[in-house]
Amino acid sequence: DAGITQSPRHKVTETGTPVTLRCHQTENHRYMYWYRQDPGHGLRLIHYSYGVKDTDKGEVSDGYSVSRSKTEDFLLTLESATSSQTSVYFCAISGGRGGDEQFFGPGTRLTVL
Amino acid sequence: GQQVMQIPQYQHVQEGEDFTTYCNSSTTLSNIQWYKQRPGGHPVFLIQLVKSGEVKKQKRLTFQFGEAKKNSSLHITATQTTDVGTYFCAGPGGATNKLIFGTGTLLAVQP
Numbered sequence: 001d002a003g004i005t006q007s008p009r010h011k012v013t014e015t016g017t018p019v020t021l022r023c024h025q026t027e028n029h030r031y032m033y034w035y036r037q038d039p040g041h042g043l044r045l046i047h048y049s050y051g052v053k054d055t056d057k058g059e060v061s062d063g064y065s066v067s068r069s070k071t072e073d074f075l076l077t078l079e080s081a082t083s084s085q086t087s088v089y090f091c092a093i094s095g096g097r098g099g100d101e102q103f104f105g106p107g108t109r110l111t112v113l
Numbered sequence: 114g115q116q117v118m119q120i121p122q123y124q125h126v127q128e129g130e131d132f133t134t135y136c137n138s139s140t141t142l143s144n145i146q147w148y149k150q151r152p153g154g155h156p157v158f159l160i161q162l163v164k165s166g167e168v169k170k171q172k173r174l175t176f177q178f179g180e181a182k183k184n185s186s187l188h189i190t191a192t193q194t195t196d197v198g199t200y201f202c203a204g205p206g207g208a209t210n211k212l213i214f215g216t217g218t219l220l221a222v223q224p
Contacts, residue, residue: 031210040122042201043156043214050210058211059114090155094210101146102212104155 003027004105006091012111019078021108023091025071031094032074033102034058034066036087043090049074081112115140117204119215127223132192134218136185136202143205145178145185146212151198192222 003026013019023032033048035058045058047066055066063085065077078085091105116139126132136145144163148156160169162178162185169176173196175188189196199217206213 033211035214040216042216043203045206045211045213048211092156100210101158101161102156103158107155 004091004093004103006089006105006108008108009106010109012113013081014113015082016080019081019110019112021076021089021091021110023074023076023105025074025093027093027095027103028071029093029095029103030071031100032068033092033094034064034074034076035090035092036060036085037090037107038087046076046089081110083112086110086112115204115206115213117202117213117215119200119202119218121218122216123219123221125221125223126192128194129191132189132196132220134187134200134202134220136187136215138183138204138213141182143182145182146203147176147185147187148201148203148214149198150201150217154198156201189220192220194222194224196220197222 005024007022034046035043037043044060046060046064047058049055049068067075089108092102094100094102118137120135144161146161147159149159150156160176165182166180167178173190177186199219201217202215203212
């Protein structure tokens with residue numbers, strides 16, 4: 001497996017609290033992505049990054065923000081968590097241009113009560 | 114916007130039976146990728162198809178890219194319990210380096 005770690009792996013939090021999920025890679029890949037996975041919806045892109053400090057929105061970005069200050073780290077922040085953000089979050093990386101394979105991290109299971 | 118649909122959503126087979134999942138895009142794709150996610154795991158890249166009408170095989174798995182490059186299929190011959198999981202197709206999402214994933218097909222294999 002590619003060198004991708006996510007932390008924490010599991011988190012339970014309460015509505016209204018801020019939450020930050022971290023994705024760390026050791027592959028020096030240019031592109032990093034955050035997805036959420038929910039039953040019946042497959043993988044939906046939240047935000048992605050195409051370089052340090054270069055990020056863009058995906059299809060379900062409302063309520064989420066991201067930051068990438070270093071090549072190896074991509075942070076996903078829920079400013080004020082809601083129950084609808086209960087999900088499994090996956091980070092992914094890829095090294096090339098459009099269509100290159102993506103390597104996924106192990107995922108973070110987030111529960112918002 | 115661009116959509117990638119997969120059917121069926123779920124398939125239950127007896128071990129040894131064949132299985133096929135179909136992927137359809139609302140737009141023409143430059144390539145299509147397939148991923149497998151084991152229960153409780155993360156998606157893992159299987160293969161990428163680029164050419165119109167391309168067929169690739171990986172042991173018991175056969176992947177096909179349609180002539181119009183808007184559809185694809187994954188066929189598994191003689192399923193085994195190790196094939197259990199969700200299979201996703203994914204295509205490039207516009208001009209940027211994004212992938213649009215299909216909704217996935219969950220395969221259950223009964224021994």
